[in-house]
Amino acid sequence: MFVDLYQNFKDLFALVLVGIFVFVAGTNPTQSTTVSREGKASWINKVIPVAKRDFFIGRMVFPMILQISAMVFFIVPLIFILKLEASTALFAFTGGLAGSFPVIGFGILIDTLRPKLDWDDPQKAVKQNLNVLFNMLGAMIFGVVMGFIMLFLFNTAGLAIAYLIAMLIAASILLTFLIYNLYSRFN
Known part of the structure; x- marks a missing residue:
């Protein structure tokens, strides 16, 4: 059943995978609790002589490693089960990676603006933190908006998947830069 679905909609399958990867990035609580877990x-982070840019990049590294791992564990079985073409896997991985940057950056920004610093059990910093929910909501909004734009351009303008992924990469770079600027203002 899934093999037939993939065969009939090969062009859109990469975009569906990108949407799944963006959602997975939003459900990962690592980035939206990065300050809260401290x-x-x-306060120590405020006084050590490290640039805000380095802090932001450092806070993005571990969630990105988790995201890349999740994408690999998702794509590799699909290559064998659905006989996923290399181009589809590459577009899905590239688009998922690009779409994850603003989502992870948004989670870091949220936790910087409203950290949950007063907890007596380390699990409370993660499990009782609304920042995770806000990050999920932001990821869903980003995914739905980009998904509709890409689907519209695919159906009406007939843009190839490569151009749509390039557009997603450009939008992700722009959004991540915007999120970083907000982060450096409030941090």
Whole structure:
């Protein structure tokens, strides 16, 4: 059944995978609890001589490693089960990676603006933190808006998947830069 679905909609399958990857990035609580998990010791980050840019990049590294791992564990079985073409896998991976940057950056920004620093159990910093929910909501909004734009351009303008992924990469770079600027203002 899924093999037939993939064969009939090969062009859109990469975009569907990108949407799934963006959603997975939004459901990962790592980035939206990065400051909260430090607890009352978070003041140390304010006084050590490290540039805001380096802090932002450092906070993005671990969630990106988790995201890349999740995408690989998702794509590799699909290559064998659905006989996924290399181009589809490459477009899905590239688009998913690009779409994950603003989502992860948004989670870091949210936790920077409203960290949950007062907790007595480390699990409370993650499990009782609304920032994760806000990041999920932001990821869904980003995914739906980009999905509709890309689907519209695919159906009406007949743009190839490569151009749509390039557009997603450009939009992700722009959004990540905007999120970083907000982060550096409030941090």
